[in-house]
Amino acid sequence: MTAAPLLQVENLQMHLHLRRGVVKAVDGVSFHVHEGETLGIVGESGSGKTMTCLSILRLLPIHGDGRLEGSVKLDGDDLLQLTEEEMASRVRGPKVAMISQDPMTSLNPVFTVGDQVSGPFRYHKLVRTVREAMSAATAGLRRVRIPSPERRLKNYPHQFSGGMRQRVVTAMAIACSPRLLIADEPTTALDVTIQVQIMSLLRSIQRDSKLGIILITHDLSIVAGLCHRIAVMYAGRIIETGKVRDIYRNPQHPYTQALLEAIPHLGQKRKRLAAIPGQPPNLMDLPTGCRFAPRCPKRMAVCDDYPPATELGDGHVVNCWLAAKQ
Amino acid sequence: MGLELRDLSKHFIVRTDRGNAVVRAAEKVNLEIPEGQTIALVGESGCGKTTIAKLVLMLERPTSGAVTFDGKSLSEMSRHEIKNYRRQVQAVFQDPYASLNPRLTVRRIITEPILAHYKRDRATLNARVAELLEIVGLPPTAADLYPHEFSGGQRQRIAIARALALEPRIIILDEPTSALDVSIRAQVLNLLMDIQEKFGLTYLLIAHDLALVEHLAARVVVLYLGSVVECGESEQIFTAPKHPYTQALLDAVPRPDPDYMPKAAEGFDDTGSALDPPSGCKFHPRCPHAMPICTSENPSLITLADGRNAACHLLSARPALQE
Numbered sequence: 001m002t003a004a005p006l007l008q009v010e011n012l013q014m015h016l017h018l019r020r021g022v023v024k025a026v027d028g029v030s031f032h033v034h035e036g037e038t039l040g041i042v043g044e045s046g047s048g049k050t051m052t053c054l055s056i057l058r059l060l061p062i063h064g065d066g067r068l069e070g071s072v073k074l075d076g077d078d079l080l081q082l083t084e085e086e087m088a089s090r091v092r093g094p095k096v097a098m099i100s101q102d103p104m105t106s107l108n109p110v111f112t113v114g115d116q117v118s119g120p121f122r123y124h125k126l127v128r129t130v131r132e133a134m135s136a137a138t139a140g141l142r143r144v145r146i147p148s149p150e151r152r153l154k155n156y157p158h159q160f161s162g163g164m165r166q167r168v169v170t171a172m173a174i175a176c177s178p179r180l181l182i183a184d185e186p187t188t189a190l191d192v193t194i195q196v197q198i199m200s201l202l203r204s205i206q207r208d209s210k211l212g213i214i215l216i217t218h219d220l221s222i223v224a225g226l227c228h229r230i231a232v233m234y235a236g237r238i239i240e241t242g243k244v245r246d247i248y249r250n251p252q253h254p255y256t257q258a259l260l261e262a263i264p265h266l267g268q269k270r271k272r273l274a275a276i277p278g279q280p281p282n283l284m285d286l287p288t289g290c291r292f293a294p295r296c297p298k299r300m301a302v303c304d305d306y307p308p309a310t311e312l313g314d315g316h317v318v319n320c321w322l323a324a325k326q
Numbered sequence: 327m328g329l330e331l332r333d334l335s336k337h338f339i340v341r342t343d344r345g346n347a348v349v350r351a352a353e354k355v356n357l358e359i360p361e362g363q364t365i366a367l368v369g370e371s372g373c374g375k376t377t378i379a380k381l382v383l384m385l386e387r388p389t390s391g392a393v394t395f396d397g398k399s400l401s402e403m404s405r406h407e408i409k410n411y412r413r414q415v416q417a418v419f420q421d422p423y424a425s426l427n428p429r430l431t432v433r434r435i436i437t438e439p440i441l442a443h444y445k446r447d448r449a450t451l452n453a454r455v456a457e458l459l460e461i462v463g464l465p466p467t468a469a470d471l472y473p474h475e476f477s478g479g480q481r482q483r484i485a486i487a488r489a490l491a492l493e494p495r496i497i498i499l500d501e502p503t504s505a506l507d508v509s510i511r512a513q514v515l516n517l518l519m520d521i522q523e524k525f526g527l528t529y530l531l532i533a534h535d536l537a538l539v540e541h542l543a544a545r546v547v548v549l550y551l552g553s554v555v556e557c558g559e560s561e562q563i564f565t566a567p568k569h570p571y572t573q574a575l576l577d578a579v580p581r582p583d584p585d586y587m588p589k590a591a592e593g594f595d596d597t598g599s600a601l602d603p604p605s606g607c608k609f610h611p612r613c614p615h616a617m618p619i620c621t622s623e624n625p626s627l628i629t630l631a632d633g634r635n636a637a638c639h640l641l642s643a644r645p646a647l648q649e
Contacts (some may be wrong), residue, residue, distance in 0.1 A: 008338065016602075044507040052400055108479070192579055192580075193590075196578045197590045199590075218508055219508065220508075222580045224579060224582050225587045248583060259509065259511065263508055264535075264540065266536065266564065266581060274512065275511040275514070275515075276512065276513075279479070
């Protein structure tokens with residue numbers, strides 16, 4: 001993976017200007033994704049992981065006057081410089097697609113699955129007739145391994161199980177062969193047995209098409225087997241990033257360490273969990289220094305200044321004074 | 327004594343395009359809930375865990391069978407006894423954004439169950455509220471705030487304080503942490519473990535997160551489409567699951583380990599529909615070990631040598647399931 005990255009995000013900011021103040025939802029985030037690579041973005045609610053991805057697609061909340069800054073380069077194009085029309089015709093769908101958490105709310109209950117899966121083909125004028133649209137939809141459903149797709153085209157979303165619905169949404173996302181797929185908690189609403197299946201489906205799609213994937217999650221265990229690299233977000237910033245093995249085996253940031261210790265894992269029984277005290281900070285009133293400092297067990301005086309990025313080798317970067325000092 | 331489920335069944339009639347159909351949400355479930363322990367109900371969505379909790383909480387009436395408390399069936403209890411039962415059995419629900427009335431102050435929320443059962447003067451109530459808030463780790467000033475002024479984790483603490491208000495013996499925990507953020511979950515779990523120890527509480531835990539179940543529960547009941555397929559000590563179930571469904575469930579759990587890949591069982595796409603459950607063993611269409619007998623005969627729950635129960639033809643035929 002020495003080639004230029006598929007997606008290069010530099011110093012991305014997305015601030016929402018509300019009457020009550022400015023919400024710094026995304027506050028200077030940089031990362032990249034290569035072809036055929038999966039980047040896991042891990043964080044709690046409010047950490048800015050979803051807003052980061054919506055910013056890439058330039059889909060911002062209508063209210064709040066969201067302001068984007070920085071650059072998002074996809075295949076050399078800076079997405080933040082494109083017009084809304086170019087985004088809709090050239091980027092969303094053919095280049096970047098997204099699947100969201102809840103497949104029930106992302107499908108329209110009053111249209112058949114065939115109508116919806118053929119939607120991207122029709123919108124991007126890849127098909128001319130209804131017949132072509134339906135055969136494209138059938139092929140799409142077959143790609144995500146829905147059994148007897150011809151018969152299921154006329155079904156409505158409620159006639160599908162949760163896992164099957166997520167497959168339908170995935171079929172729509174990959175319809176126009178995008179280069180980058182953003183999956184926002186794609187399995188959170190599903191049972192574990194179905195989770196594994198969606199994960200292995202994403203893996204096989206990636207193998208076939210060299211897709212770059214950004215996988216957003218709050219659960220570090222889900223991403224372990226699927227991601228190549230991980231970025232941990234806290235209060236609008238990436239605080240640690242690196243190869244998956246480095247993050248799990250050798251986490252440097254106290255927040256990453258705490259996240260790994262705070263979840264019960266199979267095989268460890270009835271011992272007290274190392275809870276992280278306190279709450280994540282208010283995004284309208286952030287600490288000036290390290291944003292995790294108020295909850296950090298290893299807090300020092302110097303943490304009142306924002307810690308610099310320290311490169312630990314092999315792409316493992318951490319923003320923490322503990323690492324900076326060594 | 328405590329709580330016991332005897333042959334408990336709950337059927338729902340639902341209308342479909344082909345006329346009425348019966349959903350067997352719980353089918354002849356037998357369960358003893360030992361005092362002072364945590365027993366967990368696990369299984370995929372639609373397996374009947376929540377139905378069982380509702381039956382225990384008397385939010386639903388059983389179709390047949392009974393929930394008994396200290397040896398007496400709930401359906402045979404007098405009004406007075408039912409009131410007593412309701413004092414003993416409380417619940418904490420999944421979503422603390424939905425389970426707390428937004429129009430009431432925390433003080434009203436916590437005192438509501440007390441006032442439903444006793445006459446108490448204001449000073450006693452206020453002292454009790456302060457005491458309960460301290461137990462769940464909230465400041466006394468929280469009493470006069472409204473739920474929206476708290477974060478998810480704090481709201482779940484308020485719900486726990488409300489559940490403790492009547493000094494119950496049993497608390498039903500329906501997915502108590504799945505709506506909370508990872509960094510907050512551990513705080514609430516630790517709190518639940520602390521108060522269990524302090525007050526000798528019995529927990530009936532409903533959860534789909536198996537790691538959480540292993541962490542909290544002493545006994546585990548695995549449900550599949552309304553029936554118990556395996557039930558035993560948590561350690562037995564997690565270290566050596568015997569039923570192919572329990573095995574598949576455990577194999578699918580992801581771990582925070584980049585070298586571990588959860589296994590996707592082949593053809594494991596659909597849970598059978600509870601509306602039209604498969605014949606014989608309900609798990610057979612998804613089972614990698616299905617035999618001819620599995621399609622025709624429903625295996626009964628048998629007791630294995632190590633004391634656990636499981637319902638599988640493989641186990642009736644042979645002492646242990648071969649890999």
